[in-house]
Each structure stands twice: as structure tokens, then as C-alpha cells.
Amino acid sequence: MCDHHEESEDYLPGPESHPRGRAEAAIIYPVISRRARGLSLGINLFPDQKRCTYNCPYCEVRPFSNPDVRIAPGMVEASLRAFFSQDWPLYAGQFELKDISISGNGEPTLSPFLEEALDAASAVFHEMATADPGLDLVPIVLITNSSGFLRPEICKMLENFSQRARLEVWAKLDGGSPAMHRILSGSNFTYGRIVDAIADFAVRVPVKLQTMICRDSRNGRTLFDTENYLATLRIFERKRARITGVQLYTVARPPAEPWIAGLDDAELLTIARLVRAALPEKIGVECFGRTGYIE
Ligand code: SF4
Numbered sequence: 001m002c003d004h005h006e007e008s009e010d011y012l013p014g015p016e017s018h019p020r021g022r023a024e025a026a027i028i029y030p031v032i033s034r035r036a037r038g039l040s041l042g043i044n045l046f047p048d049q050k051r052c053t054y055n056c057p058y059c060e061v062r063p064f065s066n067p068d069v070r071i072a073p074g075m076v077e078a079s080l081r082a083f084f085s086q087d088w089p090l091y092a093g094q095f096e097l098k099d100i101s102i103s104g105n106g107e108p109t110l111s112p113f114l115e116e117a118l119d120a121a122s123a124v125f126h127e128m129a130t131a132d133p134g135l136d137l138v139p140i141v142l143i144t145n146s147s148g149f150l151r152p153e154i155c156k157m158l159e160n161f162s163q164r165a166r167l168e169v170w171a172k173l174d175g176g177s178p179a180m181h182r183i184l185s186g187s188n189f190t191y192g193r194i195v196d197a198i199a200d201f202a203v204r205v206p207v208k209l210q211t212m213i214c215r216d217s218r219n220g221r222t223l224f225d226t227e228n229y230l231a232t233l234r235i236f237e238r239k240r241a242r243i244t245g246v247q248l249y250t251v252a253r254p255p256a257e258p259w260i261a262g263l264d265d266a267e268l269l270t271i272a273r274l275v276r277a278a279l280p281e282k283i284g285v286e287c288f289g290r291t292g293y294i295e
Helices: 075-092 114-128 133-137 152-162 178-185 191-204 226-238 265-278
Strands: 008-011 028-033 038-044 097-103 140-144 167-172 207-212 214-216 243-249 260-262 284-288
Touching: 028 075, 038 075, 075 114, 097 114, 114 133, 114 140, 114 152, 152 167, 152 191, 167 191, 178 191, 191 207, 191 226, 226 243, 226 265, 243 265, 265 284
Parallel strands: 038 097, 097 140, 140 167, 167 207, 207 243, 243 284
Antiparallel strands: 008 028, 028 038, 214 260
8 A cells, every 4th residue: 555545554364255465456454554543444446456646756556467356346345244244353352443444556536436435335334333333433534645636526426425424535745845746746736736626625525634754865855845835734724625634644664766765753743843833723733753653
């Protein structure tokens, strides 16, 4: 899983009786997640190949091909049901399920199965909640790189879903400036367009921001423009975008490009303090260093 999509520390073992496993071919995968701070159940909509609109140098998903694995209608729901009937009893006593996250090997808004996956998660959780009422409170988290907010039909679909289920949207916003965003997204999506798209969407549906802060080890430069990032947060405030929180994190696993390096906890905390000071108190700022949550 890529860094913004899944901050997993460890995949958990389980029976191999349904399409799931430790490899990228998994559709459902339970992980201990540093960002969820507990057990997170992932739904991977790209078991056959990586698909993304970005090409982040810190990405941890390598291009791959599993031509024998295809996601088909009904498969997410069947996999979820198989997980809950076969594996969940093994985990339930040991872990609290913190969230179910839709992410996987790429950008989930590119998948034609996104809406189906959201509905499947909602339906299965709702049913399970009869026996285990806590499950009805578990949020369904969509982890996106934000480029999907440029597509009105995606925004509408997510807005509709948010009105009938416990949806949380975690949206990537890296760099803080056009130049840094270009480096970190490896794409031609301009920073301004992405910022506007997040703002417009967050007026309708609350959003938590996820921001990668890392370094170019070739020259020691931190790939983050703090001043402009804070200015972006002020734009969100002006536009009345409902930003519910900010997660700052650094590289925890081998990145795509060898010149990407993680930040020390102290550096990350210095930036986190500035971000915190710029935001209203009700908007929490969480910080995840190379080995986990830091205060
Ligand atoms: S958005 Fe970036 S980090 Fe996430 S899957 Fe795409 S390339 Fe990887």
C-alpha cells in the first residue's frame, strides 16, 4: 500500500480461503495501522495492477501485474462477508476495529467499483452490527490523492454516500506550493486546481488532510513549503471548507525513489507546531514519524 493510502505497520495473517493475502492481490486485508492506531480493514480496488493519477516519488506501491486476478461485481461484498465469517472471530478478541479503509494499490476514485465497495462495506457493517453494535460506529474511510475531486460525478457520489453512511474522506495535499506539489505528485495536476477542488468538496463533505513531509537526500532539501501550506489552510478557512483534521507524516517504508528520505521526529514536530498554531483549536493535527505516532 502506498504511504498516504495505508500507513500499515504489519499485515496480519489469516486463512487463504478468499481473495486476500499479503500480496498486492488482496482485496480485503486486515492491518495494524499507525494512522488508524489499531486494526484497520483495507479494501483494495486494484488487485490486478497499480492504477494512479499521481506518480509520487515516495510511493511504496511498485508497478506490478497480476493478470489472473480480476475484481468483478459482487466480489468486494463476498470478500467482506468471507472475512467476517472466517477471520474476524480470530481478531475480535484482540483488536478493536478502528476503520475500514478504501485505498489499495492506487487511487480509489479511478475504480469503477468504488461506489459498489462503499455500499458493500456499509451493508455488511450494518448487518454485523446486530450481533456487535460497536461495528455500526466504525467509519468507512476513503483515502484519496484528491485528484478525484476534479470529477463532479465522483464528488456527487461521495456526497450522496456520506448522507447515508459514516464516511470519512482523507485527502492528500502535499508540498504546500506548486513547485513542491509537482515534485511530490510527479504529475501535471496543478497545486491550485487541487486546492480548489478539495475546498469545493469539503464545503459539502468534511475532509481530513493528509500531508507527506519528506526530504530530498541528494541536497538535504525538505520538500515542503511551510509558509505556503499555512496560506493554503487559510484559503480553506475563507472558503468555509470543513477540514476536520490534518495528518502530517513522513516516509516509513522504502519509497519508489531512493533519494526520498524521511524526516526526524523533531523536524516533523517543529512543522506540526506551526500548523497547529495556524489552525482553530478544534482542528486536530496528528503527526506520524518514521516509526509511528508522535506527540
Ligand atoms: S497517490 Fe502517490 S503515493 Fe498514492 S498510490 Fe498514487 S503514486 Fe502512490
